[in-house]
Amino acid sequence: MADARTQLLDVDSRVAITPQQQAFFRENGFVKLSHVFSxxxxxxxxxxxxxxxxxxxxxxxxxxxxxxxxxxxLQVTNLWRTDPVVERFVRGERLARAAAELIGVRGVRLYHDQALYKEPGGGITPWHADQYYWPLSTSNTCTAWIPLQATTREMGPLAFAAGSHRFEFGRDLKISDESERALQEALRRQNFAEEDGAFELGDVSFHSGWTFHHTGGNVTDQPRAVMTIIYMEDGIRLTEPKRPEHIADRDAFMPGAKVGQVVATALNPLLWRDRE
Ligand SMILES: O=C(O)CCC(=O)C(=O)O
Known part of the structure; x- marks a missing residue:
């Protein structure tokens, strides 16, 4: 606990995830929740x-x-390691439990956090799926995308191709002009509906590791400040790295983890577990 004030700020209480929201997440690979934070x-x-x-x-x-x-x-990772107040936020059970309930697992660990600040005039985030970067044994992973201000469509809110977590084309593409071009075309041809609405203050989205997502640029004069927390099921294992990005992620976010073993290094604390 960093100071007494943080105790007043709710990052631990339960968000009621309804069966409909769980079903929506399973079906579409993402869900947006309202009024998660004050x-x-x-x-x-x-x-x-x-x-x-x-x-x-x-x-x-x-x-x-x-x-x-x-x-x-601008991308800065594992802020929980360098600021005790941010650590309190990242360790909060409110989002961790919601992530576990949406993925449908009994416990989640931290993979890593990252701040993603799209500056005024910042460009698009090309279409991609995050799990391209992650040498992890299952798809029981998800990212909570937490805008720190109301995020209009002009600021580059996160947009999702609904149901694309089951689409395998493009899973080998890193974030690039090529992923943007190839996936825009492939997702359009498959008629995936796109959810690309604004985020109200307090909204948080969760998306699966294999859900294709992107954003427009920030054409406003305000930064689009976003915090993200990436959760993985407790019990997920490190897989053999298949690409340089896997080696980079292994070394940065699970140093010392061994291929085939459960990922539970000091950088991967258990954030929530069902004790019932
Ligand atoms: O915030 C963005 O522009 C992209 C976010 C993203 O790709 C993610 O959180 O997985």
Missing amino acids: AETLRYFGEHITRQVIERNCLQKPMTERTTYERAF
């Missing part, structure tokens, strides 16, 4: 998250000199 909670933790992004961001190039990936967002 404005005060988002403001308080958001200030600490933003401070970490400013202190730890290494990307200083002007927008015109950046790659598509670099234009998409």
Whole structure:
């Protein structure tokens, strides 16, 4: 516990996940929940998250000199390791339990957190599926995408291809101009419906590791500040790395984990477990 004030801010109480929301997540590979956090909670933790992004961001190039990936967002990972208040947020049971109930597992561990700040004038986030990057043994994973302000369509809210977690084309594409081009075309041909609406303050979305998603650019003069927490089922195992991104993720987010063994390093705390 970082200080007494954080005790007043609710990151632990249960979000009631309905059977309909669970079914929606299973069917579509994502779900958006409303009123998950109060404005005060988002403001308080958001200030600490933003401070970490400013202190730890290494990307200083002007927008015109950046790659598509670099234009998409400032990316800072594992903020829970460098700020005790952010740690309190990331360890919160509110989102962790919701993630477990949506995935349909009895416990979840942290894979990692990351802040994704799309600057004013920031570019698109190309279509992709996150699990391309993750050498993990099952698809029982999900990301909570937590905007720290109301996020209009002009700011680049996260958009999902509904049901695309079962679509296997494009799973070998990293975030790039190529993933944007190939997936835009493939998803359109398959007639996947796109959920691309704004996020109200307090809304949080959850998406599966294999759900294809993307965003437009931020055409406003406000940063689009977002925190994400990536959950994996307790018991998931490290698989043999198949690509350089797997090696990078293994070393950064589960250092010392062994292929075939349950991922439970010091960087992967158990965040929620059903004790009943
Ligand atoms: O925030 C973004 O622009 C992209 C987010 C994303 O791809 C993710 O959280 O998996």
